[in-house]
Amino acid sequence: MQKIKPLDHLILILGALFLCVPVVMALMSSTHAAIDIHSNGLYITPGSHGAETYTKVLTSRGGFTGDVTGLLMLTNSMVMGLGFAVGKIVLSMMAAYALVYFRFRFATLIFWAIFATLLLPLEVRIMPSYQVMSELHLLNTYTGLIVPLLASATGTFFFRQFFRSVPDELLEAARIDGAGPVKFFIDVLVPLSKTMMSAIFIIMFIYGWNQYLWPLLMTTDESFFTLMRGIKSILQVWVGSQIPDYNEAFALAVLAMVPPVAVVVIFQRMFIKGLTESDK
């Protein structure tokens, strides 16, 4: 085998430090008092103010209306991540099933109409999307937060590829046994796709949880704020002469990154599978 030099380990250690130290320092600094951070800089060791900072961020009411707590934002982010992942899987599995297993008029046209959505990310059509949402009275609703994001065909593409690799004999056998399309879908394809569904669920949960621009535009009512939206507002109040709440900002950042990072670390294998096989 190849020789392994100490240099290889050195490069890997430096890389890991570059990537992870900022995260560790954010975590540690969030347990110190704002005044200490202001005078001493960031910390790499834990402090003693952790409990009170996190209690304050999670439960104290802040914002302009005094209604929004960290806990509420955490819940909203969770709704956003889960709702997006589940919605995406349901919609795209159904659409992919129709495209792969049925012979019908305009199938090719529909295929291209759906896959053209991969061409334009949300960011290039934010202004008109916002106008459409306000015409539909969907601003400040969970529907408005989640459903428009489902319009991209990433999941459909992924499930289409997967269904194509399912052996044809399965459908033949099912038809001989007298199964109709709905029964075949629910009793054969869905159980068969379990691994794929979990892999795509992880990717989509992270994607939904991490959304920033869309919640920023869609929510003006603070009771719909997600953690990402909260980060924007905590930074907006950092003007004036008082010492910024560094510790609270870090605590908010930690709350916003712990769930997705935990998901990636715990389900690492499945995550890599989902990522490299779905190709974004």
Add this chain to the structure above:
Amino acid sequence: MTDTPLSLAEADSTLFTRLRRWWSGETANPVKRVQFDRPLTPWMFLLPQLAVVVIFFYWPSVQAVTSSFYLEDPFGFGATFVGLDNYTDALTSRGYMSTAAFTAFFCVVVTALSLGLGLLLAVKADKVIRGAETYKTLLISVYAIAPPVAGLIGMMFFDMHMGPFTQIAAWFGHDLRVGIDYWDTASALIVISVWKQIPYNFIFFLSGLQSVPVSVREAALIDAKSGWRRFCDITLPLLAPTAFFLLVINITYTMFDTFPIIDVIVKDKPANNPMTLVYKVYLDGFKGNDIGGSSAQSVILMVVVALLTVLQFRFLERRVHYG
């Protein structure tokens, strides 16, 4: 997809057959040997996805194109048709051009650095045995951090009062002023964007490396003694499809997904700060209320990103072939 060129007659007949097949719903290579043949059931399965796509994708996209030809009153009292004025205004304005130049520069630097570092780490992680899993987990975990969170953490590191980077720069006699000085802000944006993107490239390069057959690696070991030669002659060509695919993904990332990072660092204060084209669409549309101009910029970006996606699909096909 075939690479053999068709003769004219052949091409003609293919076009005709294709149209006929298209109409009758058959595809050139049927997806499945057996398929259900019901007129209504597929529509039932397609309906939810189609509804979402039409309402939230096609409607706004068409609206973007139409409103790019109009000059809208900022207070909402009607709109005047102005033809291509919004486009010419955008393309001839100095602000737009300097933003476009910065976006291009930003794309090149971020893509080069994050691809290079991702590849370096993947090659080393593929090689080591002791601690391989730990390195992998550590290098991947940052992937899940949202861009705005990355921006927030980065902002603290570049903070003018207590940021470690500001202190390090001060040792070298440089007064780092992120958010005020153009190039200081640009460097901060680059560091944060690269930091956020390395894990993604690392994952893809590593899975690309691990799919290289052992026999090829062993043959390479016998043939080439120097590790660098082996890397250039064997590893790099085998990784080329992955690398091209990642190239497109990284350009798309730098153009669009860095929006939250810029928003957190620049904070709606464009004064003398660098920004990307997407951020300008947002600023002009939502802060400047120039709906026509913003839409025209959107349409220009749509063309750019559509081209990128077509490229991406070509490489995607190839990537699958190498499998």
